[in-house]
Amino acid sequence: MTALLEVNDLVKRFPIPGSGKVVQAVNDVSLTIERGETLSLVGESGSGKTTIGRCVLGLIDPTAGQIRFDGRAMGRGRSIRARDLRGRIQLVFQEPAESLDPRMQMGETLAEPLRYLGMNRADREQRVREVAEHLGLSERMLALYPTELSAGLQQRVGIGRAIVTRPELIVLDEPTSALDPTARAEIVDLLIRLQGELGTAYLLISHDLSTVRFISHRVAVLYLGTIVEEAESERLFARPLHPYSIGLLASVLLPDPELKRSSSISLEGEIPSPIDLPPGCPLAGRCPFADARCHKERPPVVSVGPRHLVGCFHHDRVAALDQTIDQFARFQEESNRLLSVGAD
Amino acid sequence: MSGEDLILDVADLWVAFPSYRAAPVHALKGVDLQIAPGAMIGLVGESGSGKTTLARAIMGLVPPPGVVERGRVLFAGKDLRRMDAEARRHLLGREIAMVIPNPRAELNPVIPVGRQIANVVFHHLGVSRKEATGVALDMLRAVRIPDPERRLNAYPHELSGGMAQRVVIAIALACSPKLVISDDATSGLDVTVQAQVLDLLRSMVQEKGAATLFITRDVAITAHFCTRIAVIYAGQLVEMADTRAFFARPAHPYSIMLLAAFSHNPALRARWTRAAGEIADAAGEGCAFAQRCVRRQPRCLTDIPTLRAIAPGHLARCHYPVEERQ
Secondary structure, eight states, X not given: XXXXXXXXXXXXXXXXXXXXXXXXXXXXXXXXXXXXXXXEEEOOTTSSHHHHHHHHTTSSOOSEEEEEETXXXXXXXXXXXXXGGTTTEEEEOSOHHHHSOTTSOHHHHHHHHHHTTTOOHHHHHHHHHHHHHHHTOOTTGGGOOGGGSOHHHHHHHHHHHHHTTOOSEEEEXXXXXXXXXXXXXXXXXXXXXXXXXXXXXXXXXXXXXXXXXXXXXXXXXXXXXXXXXXXXXXXHXXXXXXXXXXXXXXXXXXXXXXXXXXXXXXXXXXXXXXXXXXXXXXXXXXXXXXXXXXXXXXXXXXXXXXXXXXXOTTHHHHHHHOOOOOHHHHHHHHHHHHHSSSOO | OOTTTOSEEEEEEEEEEEETTEEEEEEEEEEEEEEOTTOEEEEEOOTTSSHHHHHHHHHTOOOTTOEEXXXXXXXXXXXXXXXXXXXXXXXXXXXXXXXXXXXXXXXXXXXXXXXXXXHHHHHHHOOOHHHHHHHHHHHHHHTTOSSHHHHTTOOGGGSOHHHHHHHHHHHHHTTOOSEEEEESTTTTSOHHHHHHHHHHHHHHHHHTTOEEEEEESOHHHHHHHOSEEEEXXXXXXXXXXXXXXXHHSOOSHHHHHHHHTTSOOHHHHHHHOOOTTSOOOOOSSSOTTGGGOTXXXXXXXXXXOOEEEEETTEEEEOSSOOOOOO
16 A cells, blocks of 8 residues: 655755855655654754645645655645645644634634535535534634634634545644643644544644654654654654754753753754755764764665664664653653642 | 842732723732842743733833733832833843843844944943943853854844844843843744753853743743742732742642643643633632632632742642642
8 A cells, every 4th residue: 555645855955046055955855654644844943844844735846856645746736736636635834823814704714625625505514513523613613703712722723624624634834833831732632633533644843842742653853954863753752863863852841840851962053054065964063973974974864673764874872872761751650640639 | 038138029010901991901910029139930821821911010111001000019129110211221121131032023133233232231331332342242152152253243134043042142141130031032942942042041140140030831941940930820920839849749720730731641631621611701709710720619719819828938829729749
């Protein structure tokens, strides 16, 4: 069986007009998503997460490489707007307040994508009712305008607008980063529940690692447009093998002063500019393991375990040295213990 | 501790925003907050809880038509509310500094960042232009901006978000203020840069013996950078404790709900959260959190709880705080 989404050697460059320079936004990225699976792309700003998402949607054309959705090629004019793809790939945006039409009631917003599928009014109304039920939105809420809803409820509608066409794949671009922690937790629950009920696959783009940890089946770590490590979520968080993944995981703060940021590896400085990348490993300038070879040659991506890929010359040295522990799992145990008292 | 030794002493602060043909909305309802030298107070709350209004009220910058109805704001023993505008202007930026999010909006786009730092120093410290530029260079070094000599002449758009945020911190700390108020100053940054910027803010505050009010909606950050935590809900402080005590024995049901939101354990969260939809506006009577509280008792709907000590140094505004732990 073919994967739902297959991306092979994707390259995207943006020329900077007048300068002769080129932004190397995405460099040879390959990934697959199976039906009903969640793959997360994590990385700092400028790592190419959103660009990959846009290429997958066919909203921008890749410079090189292939994207196949359900076995058929995307790109070169074939985008999510193509007749046979309409409604099968959907998108959820970061800022719910900005992505909803302020002059549309929630019910209208939910029904809008269906008009392009040629559904009649009765079928549309039926479908909107179903979706409202999935989302836990009352009849009364469907008559409200975006400004009358909290950010969490707005994002609920943003997700409802995506699932209303019963898509096979949803690209979620930072769906929780504009939300308060309590609203964020509700949206994460909703996404997990909907995936269980509808079997939708997710491509989640996020820098919120604690959300990624609990929602993803697999995680790909991006750095300067390159996937440096990819593994099943639990494995990646328990045993990251790329120095960048370790640095990224170590900078996450959990609400427990006892869980200190502990790692033998710390990344100095910031992500460099993706214009005219030097040869060699993209992390070489910031990495404590880097040697002369890292500055000259680009490390190949190698398999280091079941579905675990790493692009680092020194991953065995990293594995021997680093004592990273899955802080998220420890935090979860701790919070279970701590918060399991007192509620009536 | 007497009022003289505290850096900041806020007492019974009320801020109201008038509504058209309705009763005014109170963004702050009697906030008391003391900050001693060397403290980093984490003020945690969700959107709309009043945390930014508190920061602005301390600075005397409540945006009109909002008004400070009553209360006292003492800075090093001096009453900021009674001070004339001229005197306050000398204090703001010099002794009280604020770091706000969105550094690109904060910085002047047409002035090089070095001069923006130097301007503050020149204005407040009465040094020469040349000395002020020297201080600016030192500050860029202190906030660990690479290649600081060259960056003195950089415009904000030439810097990344992380670097622009460091420039804003450099401006805030350039005159060695006694109180730094950080309003969600790191929320837009990547996690790796955020950790660097927070380390920096903490070490600079500690070196200069200042105090910080660190406002955020992310309770996780406060666990690692603050000495004491204050939780604000609907314009009132609902819990306040030293960091370790707060995270080991959170007492207010709202604090526990916030912490549970990070647990990614739906059963645990459900236990501390009332389903959305059954949350109504708590109007006047009783505890402001009662409508969302899982431990609500009849008394909570009629009696307003006071902020009281449930352990030494640990305050909670709740009739039935969670006190027992295994």
